[in-house]
Amino acid sequence: xxxxxxxxxxxxxxxxxxxxxxxxxxxxxxxxxxxxxxxxxxxxxxxxxxxxxxxxxxxxxxxxxxxxxxxxxxxxxxxxxxxxxxxxxxxxxxxxxxxxxxxxxxxxxxxxxxxxxxxxxxxxxxxxxxxxxxxxxxxxxxxxxx
Amino acid sequence: xxxxxxxxxxxxxxxxxxxxxxxxxxxxxxxxxxxxxxxxxxxxxxxxxxxxxxxxxxxxxxxxxxxxxxxxxxxxxxxxxxxxxxxxxxxxxxxxxxxxxxxxxxxxxxxxxxxxxxxxxxxxxxxxxxxxxxxxxxxxxxxxxx
DNA sequence: CATATTTGTAACTATAATGGTTACAAATAT
DNA sequence: ATATTTGTAACCATTATAGTTACAAATATG
Numbered sequence: 001x002x003x004x005x006x007x008x009x010x011x012x013x014x015x016x017x018x019x020x021x022x023x024x025x026x027x028x029x030x031x032x033x034x035x036x037x038x039x040x041x042x043x044x045x046x047x048x049x050x051x052x053x054x055x056x057x058x059x060x061x062x063x064x065x066x067x068x069x070x071x072x073x074x075x076x077x078x079x080x081x082x083x084x085x086x087x088x089x090x091x092x093x094x095x096x097x098x099x100x101x102x103x104x105x106x107x108x109x110x111x112x113x114x115x116x117x118x119x120x121x122x123x124x125x126x127x128x129x130x131x132x133x134x135x136x137x138x139x140x141x142x143x144x145x146x
Numbered sequence: 147x148x149x150x151x152x153x154x155x156x157x158x159x160x161x162x163x164x165x166x167x168x169x170x171x172x173x174x175x176x177x178x179x180x181x182x183x184x185x186x187x188x189x190x191x192x193x194x195x196x197x198x199x200x201x202x203x204x205x206x207x208x209x210x211x212x213x214x215x216x217x218x219x220x221x222x223x224x225x226x227x228x229x230x231x232x233x234x235x236x237x238x239x240x241x242x243x244x245x246x247x248x249x250x251x252x253x254x255x256x257x258x259x260x261x262x263x264x265x266x267x268x269x270x271x272x273x274x275x276x277x278x279x280x281x282x283x284x285x286x287x288x289x290x291x292x
Numbered sequence: 293c294a295t296a297t298t299t300g301t302a303a304c305t306a307t308a309a310t311g312g313t314t315a316c317a318a319a320t321a322t
Numbered sequence: 323a324t325a326t327t328t329g330t331a332a333c334c335a336t337t338a339t340a341g342t343t344a345c346a347a348a349t350a351t352g
Contacts, residue, residue: 213299
């Protein structure tokens with residue numbers, strides 16, 4: 001049996017939303033983004049709120065409001081998007097091993113160091129991509145102007 | 147707020163158990179391992195079953211039974227341990243975006259390629275460590291013979 | 293052979309993460 | 323004024339996960 005270690009879609013949804021904004025000359029509403037992502041507008045607002053807190057987007061309520069980018073798509077790296085969600089530890093150290101066992105009492109720190117190293121390599125890879133790259137690849141697949 | 151994307155501790159538990167076995171000259175029971183990990187023996191059996199299916203350990207039921215390594219600790223890489231758990235996708239692409247949107251209809255493949263690249267970098271980093279390395283670092287922290 | 297030990301595994305529970313949904317106040321443009 | 327849109331709390335349903343109980347099957351030893 002093959003399982004996912006992680007069912008959190010917020011990172012994917014964030015990239016999707018930012019790519020939509022990058023492809024649009026006007027602000028997009030939560031409803032429009034939700035329609036493309038196929039979810040509820042509140043899910044979009046919740047996710048976008050994290051991006052707004054980190055200065056990637058801004059929102060405006062009311063008629064003709066919505067979301068827009070605060071930066072050029074080529075200046076938005078996926079690592080920064082990832083960090084904006086305040087989600088860490090794709091690999092998780094177990095909680096409270098037996099302190100009186102020589103292995104149990106010392107393995108937590110060793111594991112955390114290994115996991116931190118592995119994760120930093122992943123994050124570095126994410127940093128090699130920007131929203132502009134994603135949009136370019138999407139357009140390539142769409143094979144027309146999006 | 148900072149959250150974990152992942153609460154799955156099986157990888158950490160697996161490394162912990164394998165490190166214990168590497169430190170022991172005799173087989174260890176699920177109960178002994180569970181005591182060091184601080185969990186229930188069934189949790190250990192479930193996790194170890196995956197490692198057994200992948201040829202990393204063997205188990206023997208009955209009196210004086212238990213678990214032992216089938217390979218030298220220096221020959222057990224953490225990437226192989228990770229793969230033995232059949233857990234994939236530390237980054238998850240969202241499920242069913244709108245096919246009729248040019249972005250929604252094409253972003254899934256683009257995201258999967260990016261996530262696969264990021265994950266492969268993480269996996270490569272894990273491959274740089276073995277159970278022998280973990281045991282060595284644990285012993286260094288313990289500052290005595292384990 | 294009898295007994296104690298240990299794994300194998302099904303079944304169940306509790307907790308937490310997650311996404312989805314409803315509801316409504318506040319802000320905004322026209 | 324009115325329609326639109328975000329902000330956010332509250333709640334529900336689903337799923338992943340760890341933990342637990344129970345018991346059959348296998349094994350070593352006296």
